[in-house]
């Protein structure tokens with residue numbers, strides 16, 4: 016059974032279709048990409064998956080559970096990195112992790128252990144007591160991803176996690192995500208960087224105007240053809 020099943024998903028905002036009858040599945044262990052021009056519907060789709068936006072119609076199952084009915088169970092297996100920074104700027108790096116862990120009911124001891132592990136994994140240990148407002152954009156982004164992993168999620172969803180990062184930070188985040196995927200996490204991620212998409216994604220969909228225009232294995236999409244960047248530009252100009 017596919018770990019994520021999306022069937023006939025639509026979302027209208029005041030009559031405008033941000034998503035129009037989108038269906039696809041994601042298999043367990045995939046590193047699955049969402050690409051498409053600005054306004055294509057990527058964030059809307061991800062927000063629906065993490066229950067921040069209610070769809071107009073359609074069905075979503077995560078590990079076989081109905082997202083509408085079972086979100087309270089599903090949230091324990093999801094790690095979410097939204098497009099906009101929603102860290103608590105007044106709190107320290109460590110407090111951002113431990114306070115978020117309360118949402119998943121971790122004990123104080125578990126929470127501190129897991130938080131320290133994640134600070135180590137993301138090379139943030141020496142900044143544990145810094146206020147988030149004093150961190151650079153790249154460090155904040157790493158903390159956003161660290162926070163999403165506090166509950167050891169089986170599925171990680173990230174909306175443009177590397178946007179605005181310098182190449183070194185970007186590589187650093189790629190390495191972490193590849194490692195998490197190798198260890199068994201299923202990853203669903205959006206990006207505007209076509210090099211990143213070609214490098215990371217095993218399968219992907221390309222959205223345009225709320226509809227899927229291309230889907231498949233990354234290597235099949237780019238095989239004998241143009242680069243992903245050229246394919247993207249052809250779609251965006253339509």
Ligand SMILES: Nc1ncnc2c1ncn2[C@@H]1O[C@H](COP(=O)(O)OP(=O)(O)OP(=O)(O)O)[C@@H](O)[C@H]1O
Nearest residue numbers: 028032033051052053054055056057058059060098
């Ligand atoms: N709350 C909202 N109210 C009205 N329109 C919205 C709302 N959220 C999104 N939209 C519209 O839905 C469309 C899809 O937006 P969405 O943010 O999903 O695109 P995206 O693919 O993530 O774009 P980007 O690459 O710029 O992040 C856009 O036209 C956007 O203006």
Ligand SMILES: [Mg+2]
Nearest residue numbers: 057058059098
């Ligand atoms: Mg977006």
